[in-house]
Amino acid sequence: TKRQILKNTVKLIAVSAALVCASTAFAQKGETVKIAWLDPLSGLMAAVGTNQLKTYQLIAEDFNKKNTSGVKFEIIGIDNKLSPQETTSALRSAMDQGARYVTQGNGSGPALAIIDALEKHNARNPGKELLFMNYAAVDPDLTNSKCSYWHFRLDADTSMKMEALTTYMKDLPEIKKVYIIGQNYSHGIQVSKFAKEGLKAKRPDIEIVGDDLHPLAQVRDFAPYIAKIKQSGADSVITGNWGSDLSLLIKAANDAGLNNVKFYTYYAYGSGSPTAMGAAADGRVFAVAYGHYNMGGEIQRLQAEFKKKMNDDLTQMSIYNTFALLDAAFVKTKSTDPVKVAAALEGMKIKSFNGEIEIRKTDHQLQQGLYITRWQKADKKFPYDAENTGYTMAPVKYYEPYVSSTPTSCQMKRP
Numbered sequence: 001t002k003r004q005i006l007k008n009t010v011k012l013i014a015v016s017a018a019l020v021c022a023s024t025a026f027a028q029k030g031e032t033v034k035i036a037w038l039d040p041l042s043g044l045m046a047a048v049g050t051n052q053l054k055t056y057q058l059i060a061e062d063f064n065k066k067n068t069s070g071v072k073f074e075i076i077g078i079d080n081k082l083s084p085q086e087t088t089s090a091l092r093s094a095m096d097q098g099a100r101y102v103t104q105g106n107g108s109g110p111a112l113a114i115i116d117a118l119e120k121h122n123a124r125n126p127g128k129e130l131l132f133m134n135y136a137a138v139d140p141d142l143t144n145s146k147c148s149y150w151h152f153r154l155d156a157d158t159s160m161k162m163e164a165l166t167t168y169m170k171d172l173p174e175i176k177k178v179y180i181i182g183q184n185y186s187h188g189i190q191v192s193k194f195a196k197e198g199l200k201a202k203r204p205d206i207e208i209v210g211d212d213l214h215p216l217a218q219v220r221d222f223a224p225y226i227a228k229i230k231q232s233g234a235d236s237v238i239t240g241n242w243g244s245d246l247s248l249l250i251k252a253a254n255d256a257g258l259n260n261v262k263f264y265t266y267y268a269y270g271s272g273s274p275t276a277m278g279a280a281a282d283g284r285v286f287a288v289a290y291g292h293y294n295m296g297g298e299i300q301r302l303q304a305e306f307k308k309k310m311n312d313d314l315t316q317m318s319i320y321n322t323f324a325l326l327d328a329a330f331v332k333t334k335s336t337d338p339v340k341v342a343a344a345l346e347g348m349k350i351k352s353f354n355g356e357i358e359i360r361k362t363d364h365q366l367q368q369g370l371y372i373t374r375w376q377k378a379d380k381k382f383p384y385d386a387e388n389t390g391y392t393m394a395p396v397k398y399y400e401p402y403v404s405s406t407p408t409s410c411q412m413k414r415p
Helices: 002-025 046-066 084-095 106-123 159-167 184-204 223-232 244-256 273-277 297-310 318-333 338-345
Strands: 032-039 072-079 099-105 132-134 149-153 177-183 206-212 236-239 263-264 287-291 348-353 356-358 370-377 391-399
Touching: 032 046, 032 084, 032 244, 032 318, 046 072, 046 223, 046 297, 046 318, 072 084, 084 099, 084 106, 099 106, 106 132, 106 149, 106 184, 132 318, 132 338, 159 184, 159 287, 159 370, 159 391, 177 184, 177 223, 184 206, 206 223, 223 244, 244 273, 273 391, 297 318, 318 338, 318 348
Parallel strands: 032 072, 032 099, 099 132, 132 149, 177 206, 177 236, 236 263, 263 287
Antiparallel strands: 287 370, 348 356, 370 391
8 A cells, every 4th residue: 555655755765764874874884094293212211101101001991992993992001212303203103003193292392393293295186184182291381372172181281380389389378498400401400480480379388499301311320409409498398290200209319318308290190100109208298180099980980900010100191181181082083084073072061080081173172180199108099009019009188170270371273
């Protein structure tokens, strides 16, 4: 009958529409998304780089089992020797291997090299664009004067961390004399600038008794610097040092018996530093970060797995958000095309391991809560054992995202 034919036709249209929906909903399902990781695997910072590459590999493996978009993440690790020049050639190699996403975190010089290269490449090669997920390079300029549509920063920048750190320090009356020491490149210079500005505004009575810069990843003995800190009569040290530059600084302080000075750091949880701190630094080292060892939940599960497999600590939690944000953007756009994904990431909000996070549209700087943590003996409440020392970084203060959110001067050029 006519009625039957009509019924069947409607059914057929509905089925084909459903199939179209299903295929577009999972247009990216089964695709392999290559992420090129460009960071140091040689030199004094090799331990830091190796730890981060292993973190990327482990979390990729985990997301491959359960991501909503149905893609397979593949990590391509390339040693950039912590050099902007080497980073540019590593990037070319990554493109040749088919990577459309690139990630980096150690040193703002290499980060800037990636931003510059992508600005040029993406303008000249429509349809072959790449996107940069920066998980740890924190020079504020990267989302201000040097901001780029193709760059997204997942870590809190130098100024944001110092905003939280000085907010914490202002309420400690015992802090009277501060010594600033840092690595002689953009990040170290910015740490000094924002520390002085923040303390002057919040605690003008605090005296800055020293302000030192040293070469990045070259100093093997910090004894001369520690001697200067001792001589200055400082009760507190502020440092943005990371990797060997922090572990060797703390080791020299312990060796010199500098027991009455507290260290306010950015990276005390990073590879090598917990071992250098040990029992001697109990209660004397603080760190500002978007997470800590004892977070519980999903990230704690990954930490436990990492420790079991790698006999090492998973410390760079921002790496988790590389996958969480990309996965959400792939689902939203039903695509893995970096152009569509970049548009979807702008203003994106998701629930992550440290609460709700948001990529600010104006400059692509992730807005997130920050913790102040203190080095102390691991206990029932904070049980994570850092580098098998029996000690941990325990949270002492949490700041909502608005506390450390700093304004931006970014004038973003959108394609």
